[in-house]
Amino acid sequence: MDTLRVGEIEIHWLRGGVTHFDGGAMFGVVPKALWSKKYQPNEKNQIRCVTDPMYFHYQGKHYLIDAGLGNGRLTEKQKRNFGVTGESFMIEDLATLGVKPEDIDVILMTHLHFDHVVGLTNAAGESIFSNAIIYTTATEWDEMQHPNIRSKATYWPENWPGIASQIKTYEQELLLNEAITLRKTGGHSLGHAVIEINSGGQSAIHMADIFPTHAHKNVLWVTAYDDYPMDSIFAKERLIKEIDGKKKWLLFYHDAYYRALQFDLDGNITEKVEMNLVGE
Template identity: 50%
Template sequence: MKIGKFEIDVLNGGDVQMDGGAIFGVVPKPLWSKKYPFNDNNQVPLAAHPMLIRTEDSRIVIDAGIGKGRLTEKQMRNYGVGQEAAIEKSLAQFDLTVDDIDMVLMTHMHFDHATGLVDDEGRSTFPNARHYIQQDEWHEFVSPNIRSKATYWRSNRGDYEARTILFEKSCTPYPGITMLHTGGHSFGHAVIEIESDGEKAVHMSDIFPTVAHVNPLWVSAYDDFPMQSIRAKERLTKKYIMDDYWFLFYHDMKYFAAKFDIDGKTMTETIERPKFH
């Protein structure tokens, strides 16, 4: 898709399957099952697809996928991995390599977003890129607590740290692209606003992971601070809808982007996620 002068595409970062009760939290299954598919094990399919933004002079990646060869057999089984990442193959479609990426913007550092940052030796997947991460998120990642250590993996640290830029409330890594700290899903979770020539999009990441989560009260059981997620969605979602933003999705298995009606429920325009084989 295009947002003004920006071209936005999807990279194959792999896919996972997570328990429906975890993804939809306290929402009863009779409600969420009408809006999102699930299998016999009550798992819901989720993409883990980074976004590539190409501007006139920069190439920017949002989040990093689950990597290739980074998960153990047990982890592959537990997280229902159907396909590992193929970032280099995806970039090749645009005549790019990992060396061409100028910036990596991380909404947060949970394993399904950050495992694709490095290889098993800790070498950066995107060796020439500046990596932007919210400051509290970085410290939580480096020193997780008893709960968060299950999703902040020490193995995802690497030499990209030398090229990491931390921010607190907000930062603008590129003109028209703004990262905003929201908290909620994690203490340092951030959303990313994109604007060019009057056209707008937002990636709300895991406080709004699928189109089914448009209701501000529908938040994941993985959220460390669910009331903060709800507050952020209550404050931001309606604003973005009224200002005619596209919503971009990293996890939704069917939709890459959508716009919503003022009722806050009905999708008025959609772009389906490309299929990777």
Template identity: 50%
Template structure:
């Protein structure tokens, strides 16, 4: 597992599973000859997207960003269509660190699409229970409302089995919330109406998790947004704002989905200063 320190925050990438999504959908109107130079694509036009929660330890409080693809939550058809070659191994990752699911104090949900929220619940015999039973789950109020009352389009990604068992653990906010000193969740909209990013600042050290308005390093260009985005123009404006904010502070940008990088640090001009690469990974059948 990869780790890094940013000020008081120690970050560790857990093994949350992997999907393979359509590259055209992930880059929207950007032509394939452009995006495929920056991010590998397979013969099915799919790109590899990890679903790895980021464990953060700040002042003794342990929290994770998003929850992974989960286990035994998808049908055979969904596993095939979404290219899920491995499901979550979060419990094993935590055990290596001497932790368990009960040690997580907060779960920070940037949004509640299935590839981020399936790991919120787990099977206990024949029923679903909270995967992190001691944790407070934070998500934006707009996102929580849509999760529970999806529309004709969003019902394909907001699943009842991912929210109903945990509804007593959920805490919502409107514009922003400070989880611990220096760590904020900030509502952006864009990818979904309730989408949020996560910003941590400690003196001169900063990390920003842009979630799915910048899911991979190849989405650094503010105009490169997803066809999945509900409000793509909002995504562009929010990216523009938060990339400028991070560049000025030489912030680390940390990723849940990126198959090549856990984190990248950019200078004032948006050029890479430092990088934290993922370990090479092979999947069954490759």
């Protein structure tokens, strides 16, 4: 299991499922001749993207970041459309750490798109992590329940009733404790958020889908899935200044090659945690 220690906190990546999203969609207006040099597509022009949640234990509580694809939640058509070649082993991976689903205390959601949220419920729509508080922005939770003509393609009605009683929302920023902060950025979705971890003089940030893979380092490279691309660009521009040259880890949920990276002031990789799990 791939891990990274940030001060007192040891982050574990869990196998949440594997998708193959269209490369053009994942890189938006960037020409294939450019992005394919950094992230190779398959013969269908798809790029491999894992959906791997993160787990950590801190001050007696068990935390998850996002929830993967789950099991038995997708139809065969959905699996085909999203290039799904593997569902979740998150519960099994937690078990190897001695953690049961009912042990999870807190779930930190960056946003509620299907590839981040379906792992919260089982095939019957019931909550898997029934004792957890689930944090998301108020904007995201509202759109989850009342999607618009575009966003209804990813905010599925079956994904929220089973977790509704567990949701706690915040507006712009939530400081859970001295180590964990959630910040709304918008961009990828109106209520998209990033998660920052600070412990023992070390820090990391999970920028989720405004920085989905290492190949999205250029602030102008955003996905066609982003509902508000200029907000993504401005948020990336601001947050990258907090990372480059600061020995701060950038954490990934979707990247098929790296779990975490550090960059120097010129944006070059200086430290890395590579993916060792096959994930399928």
